[in-house]
Amino acid sequence: MSVDPKLKARLGVVLIGVALAVLPFVVGASFGNSWVRIIDFALLYIMLALGLNIVVGFAGLLDLGYIAFYAVGAYLYALLSSPHLAIAFPQVFAAAPGWPVWAVLPLGALVAGLFGVLLGAPTLKLRGDYLAIVTLGFGEIIRIFLNNLNAPANITNGPQGINNIAAAQIGGHALNRPLELFGVMVPGVHLQYYFFLALTLLVIFVCLRLQDSRLGRAWVAIREDEVAARACGINTRNVKLLAFGLGATFGGVAGGLFAGFQGFVSPESFGLLESIMVLCMVVLGGMGNIAGVILGAVLLALLPEALRWGAVPLQQTLFGKVLIDPESLRLLLFGIALVVVMRWRPAGLWPSALRKRELAAHGEAA
Amino acid sequence: MSTPLLEASGISKRFGGVQALRDVSLAIRAGEVYGLIGPNGAGKTSFFNVLTGLYSADQGEVRFNGQPLPLGVPHRIAGVGIARTFQNIRLFGAMSALENVMVGRHIRLRTGVLGAILRTPAARREEADTEARAHALLRYVGIDRLANQQATHLSYGDQRRLEIARALATEPKLLALDEPAAGMNATETAGLRALIEKLRGDGLTVLLIEHDVKLVMGLCDRVAVLDYGEKIAEDVPDVVRRDPRVIAAYLGTEAVDA
Known part of the structure; x- marks a missing residue:
């Protein structure tokens, strides 16, 4: 029996849609709502990884400070949706700013995008290792600023971070409170899930469209051969800045969502290790391939939690006691996973078709 | 005679202690295949890179279609109509x-x-x-x-x-080919020659750097010869071929004296 491929594709989309729609309920019922929360975080990581993929995967610019844009988005949201500014500067702000989410998120995206361009501008002539070091420094500068901008004027509240951040409100309903819909109580984490899912799908859509356009081609051309790209009439300066800016934009949105979700931000969440984590998602999943990057983000976001969940009971059944703390086990296994993947699947778990061919070609040449 | 499509005047370029180009001036007419030859290290590719914007020139200017060419800005040069290929092929491999x-x-x-x-x-x-x-x-x-x-x-x-x-x-209005026949076998070279003939037939102006002297002499309308960064000859192939300075540059001065 033959099925029309178009129909098959549509059926696939519907099935995936249904699965994504019921996912929080199934997971919540079988593993508890803390797992829905973990999935929410996985969605944030997907957005981050896709943003970084534009810079690293498409344009081939190694960025080790990407988490800075996440921080910018998070802090912007925190400042505009918490009483912190009103407390720190009572003479300027009579009340907490309390901006609505539909205004804060785009603003966060814009500001993060500007920071992206700001970082991109001085690094235009750098490549590879040199670029990595400069971006690493940039990420640290942002984190250290956040850590120290509590004096002379208390803007970021320093290492204590900002708390009491209002959750995103949609249609007058705060997403951290349960909502009764058609007689069913939908918990807050589920609502956040749907909100994050919608934005993640938007990010995926934007990435797919960009990849398949004049700009996507220009990014890959720069990655492949910058001199030839310039000779082909590509204004490499602008196109690179665009990659930095757009990639940062996604980070800014994810950061805003993070702040509203947690209700609390502090510089600790935006360290170098987080940048590296997102980079690992991109590399491990398959640089330049959107589906691969999503896979990498989901795996690396869920893996540590699965370990935390499984390592203690497993050790207790095997040895009768807990020999290795799950937290240190997590980093160990994470490291092993990276080594294994890079050894046997250097192009990532799900490489883009072209990247795979490229590596194969290098292998033949060697 | 009409104004040339491309007119380079007094181009000089120095890399540290090496004078790669010394006061090079040449003019390419619309519709011709213009050859640029010279021994290894004569400055052909340097000239090419100046022309297509990868290098900026220390001195001199290039006028293209009567307008000054924005030297040092490759994408704008591509925009006004000069396209190039590379001596060592540079494609987007993936x-x-x-x-x-x-x-x-x-x-x-x-x-x-x-x-x-x-x-x-x-x-x-x-x-x-x-x-x-x-x-x-x-x-x-x-x-x-x-x-x-x-x-x-x-x-x-x-x-x-x-x-x-x-x-x-x-x-492009001008297509600049940097040693397109390098590394090609006889059949491939013949195919390349046919392709360049076809381009000329379709009205494109071609600037050709080439080591294959036979190809250049057979194909080009006019040829310029660079030696140690200086232009030592510029004329139709038959005249250039007999120019003593050109022969000296390629074969050494004894060959001329003998």
């Missing part, structure tokens, strides 16, 4: 042959971020048109059957052709 040519259209396209994301009717039209033109160019250079092959998997000669197709995609 992309297909078709995509390589589509990248060449970049500067003639207008779609921006919003147009690409929303896929507006204009963007969609432009994309379809780009693909059609890319296929047409691949057909023109004779490798359309390889459109979906990855660039690095093409044979050497086909990679050269692909590079020419990509250069043509920028809609």
Whole structure:
């Protein structure tokens, strides 16, 4: 029996849609709502990884400070949706700013995008290792600023971070409170899930469209051969800045969502290790391939939690006691996973078709 | 005589202690195939890189179509109509042959971020048109059957052709080829020669750097010879061939004295 491929594709989309729609309920019922929360975080990581993929995967610019844009988005949201500014500067702000989410998120995206361009501008002539070091420094500068901008004027509240951040409100309903819909109580984490899912799908859509356009081609051309790209009439300066800016934009949105979700931000969440984590998602999943990057983000976001969940009971059944703390086990296994993947699947778990061919070609040449 | 398409005057370029180009002036007329030859290290590629914007010149200026050329800004030079290929082929290896040519259209396209994301009717039209033109160019250079092959998997000669197709995609008035026959066998060279003849037939102006003296002498309308960064001759091939300075540059002074 033959099925029309178009129909098959549509059926696939519907099935995936249904699965994504019921996912929080199934997971919540079988593993508890803390797992829905973990999935929410996985969605944030997907957005981050896709943003970084534009810079690293498409344009081939190694960025080790990407988490800075996440921080910018998070802090912007925190400042505009918490009483912190009103407390720190009572003479300027009579009340907490309390901006609505539909205004804060785009603003966060814009500001993060500007920071992206700001970082991109001085690094235009750098490549590879040199670029990595400069971006690493940039990420640290942002984190250290956040850590120290509590004096002379208390803007970021320093290492204590900002708390009491209002959750995103949609249609007058705060997403951290349960909502009764058609007689069913939908918990807050589920609502956040749907909100994050919608934005993640938007990010995926934007990435797919960009990849398949004049700009996507220009990014890959720069990655492949910058001199030839310039000779082909590509204004490499602008196109690179665009990659930095757009990639940062996604980070800014994810950061805003993070702040509203947690209700609390502090510089600790935006360290170098987080940048590296997102980079690992991109590399491990398959640089330049959107589906691969999503896979990498989901795996690396869920893996540590699965370990935390499984390592203690497993050790207790095997040895009768807990020999290795799950937290240190997590980093160990994470490291092993990276080594294994890079050894046997250097192009990532799900490489883009072209990247795979490229590596194969290098292998033949060697 | 009409004004030349390209007129370089007094181009000098120094790299540290090496004077790569010394006061080089030459003029290329519209519609001709202009050859640039010289022994290794004579400054041919340096001149090329100045002309196409990869290097800026220390002195001198280039006028193209009567306008001063924005030296040092490659994408703008591509915009005004000079396209080039590279001595050591520089394709976008991971992309297909078709995509390589589509990248060449970049500067003639207008779609921006919003147009690409929303896929507006204009963007969609432009994309379809780009693909059609890319296929047409691949057909023109004779490798359309390889459109979906990855660039690095093409044979050497086909990679050269692909590079020419990509250069043509920028809609140049002047096509600059940097040693296109290097490393080619006799059959491939003959095919290349036919392709350049076809380009000339279609009214394109070609600047050709080449080591294959036979190819240059047989193909070019006029030839300039560089030696140690200086132009030592410029004329039709038959005159250049007999120029004692050219013979000396290639074979040494004893050959002339003998």
